[in-house]
Amino acid sequence: MVLRLHTGVCSLFGIRYPLFLAGMAGGPSTPELVAAVSEAGGLGTLGAAYMEPDAIGAAIDEIRRRTDAPFAVNLFALRAVDDNARIREVQPVLNTMRDALGLPQAGPEPAATRDLLDAQLAVLLEKKVPVISTAFGLLDEPALREAKAASIRVVAMATTVREAVLAEQAGCDAVVAQGTEAGGHRGTFDVRRHPMGANIGTFALVPQIADSVKLPVLAAGGIMDGRGLVAALALGAQGVQLGTRFLTAAESGAHPAYRQQLLDSTEESTVLTKAFSGRPARGIANGFIRQWDASGIEPLPFPTQNTLTRDVRNEAAKQNNPDYMSLWAGQGTRQLTSGQTAGDIVAEIMNEAKALIGSVSE
Structure with a gap:
């Protein structure tokens, strides 16, 4: 060959x-x-x-x-195109995460994704x-x-x-x-x-x-x-x-806390989830994913779920808290290097x- x-x-x-x-x-x-x-x-x-x-x-x-x-x-x-049909189901789950981060509660107002x-x-x-x-x-x-x-x-x-x-x-x-x-x-x-x-x-x-x-x-x-x-x-x-x-x-523009989670992860660390965006994506399992899965609530479709979770993800980044950030990663993370x-x-x-x-x- x-x-x-x-x-x-x-x-x-x-x-x-x-x-x-x-x-x-x-x-x-x-x-x-x-x-x-x-x-x-x-x-x-x-x-x-x-x-x-x-x-x-x-x-x-x-x-x-x-x-x-x-x-x-x-x-x-x-x-x-937003789908807000079940927003009253979804916001209470996100509000528990907002509480953990000190964010204000969100009501049932519809998302408006541009x-x-x-x-x-x-x-x-x-x-x-x-x-x-x-x-x-x-x-x-x-x-x-x-x-x-x-x-x-x-x-x-x-x-x-x-x-x-x-x-x-x-x-x-x-x-x-x-x-x-x-x-x-x-x-x-x-x-x-x-x-x-x-x-x-x-x-x-x-x-x-x-x-x-x-x-x-x-x-x-x-x-x-x-x-x-x-x-x-x-x-x-x-x-x-x-x-x-x-x-x-x-x-890379990846957040320092995100980088550290990547470097600490293995081939067993990632899961497929729709919790952050409403579309399936592979990322490192964290508190957000576990809390969402425990709720039993189906995420709203993309892009609505993505729009609704943005304040949680952004605040988590500000607080250097990877538990509520989307930590996207593939399955080969043992081969990562730091700062190369x-x-x-x-x-x-x-x-x-x-x-x-x-x-x-x-």
């Missing part, structure tokens, strides 16, 4: 190494982290799903000040970002057509073969095969079909997607080092996407992969 690290993904996206940074929304993917991964030869990705359009524009400008290399911006391809997708996309098109990546679905046909007209590459996250085929049919340039080992929200298109996400393991998913589409495939979920990259290539992927591995990088630069992480992964590929080729 002969494996090569310069794959079609490298040529397609104008990068040296077949390694993408995952778009980690909510703070970890700072412009510094994005630029550092791109400068090191990978494709840095800004997790912009929760960002105001003006903030996205400013972050893109900052990335471009730091690097001339290609980068991506990730959005949730999902309309923000739908920013069109305005966010307008910024990406105006700025002509090199790559747009999406989770939770695909860009609609007019948006995809505009991106193509602007020579913007489009990447979609897929958690099943069916989703990958839809991405190919829509005209995406590449697809990320995202296994259940992945941290945070995975890209499952329809949570009515898969209420806790489509939980197919990375190494089962990758070859099945690679056999089913002609698009370049990147593997994601539990991949932390050069061994994971080489294994993904052997299974038919042309590259990998890593998120958790970069959460404790020097340039993103450039060093990329170099370490690629050096290990080169050594392994050399031995495979002999």
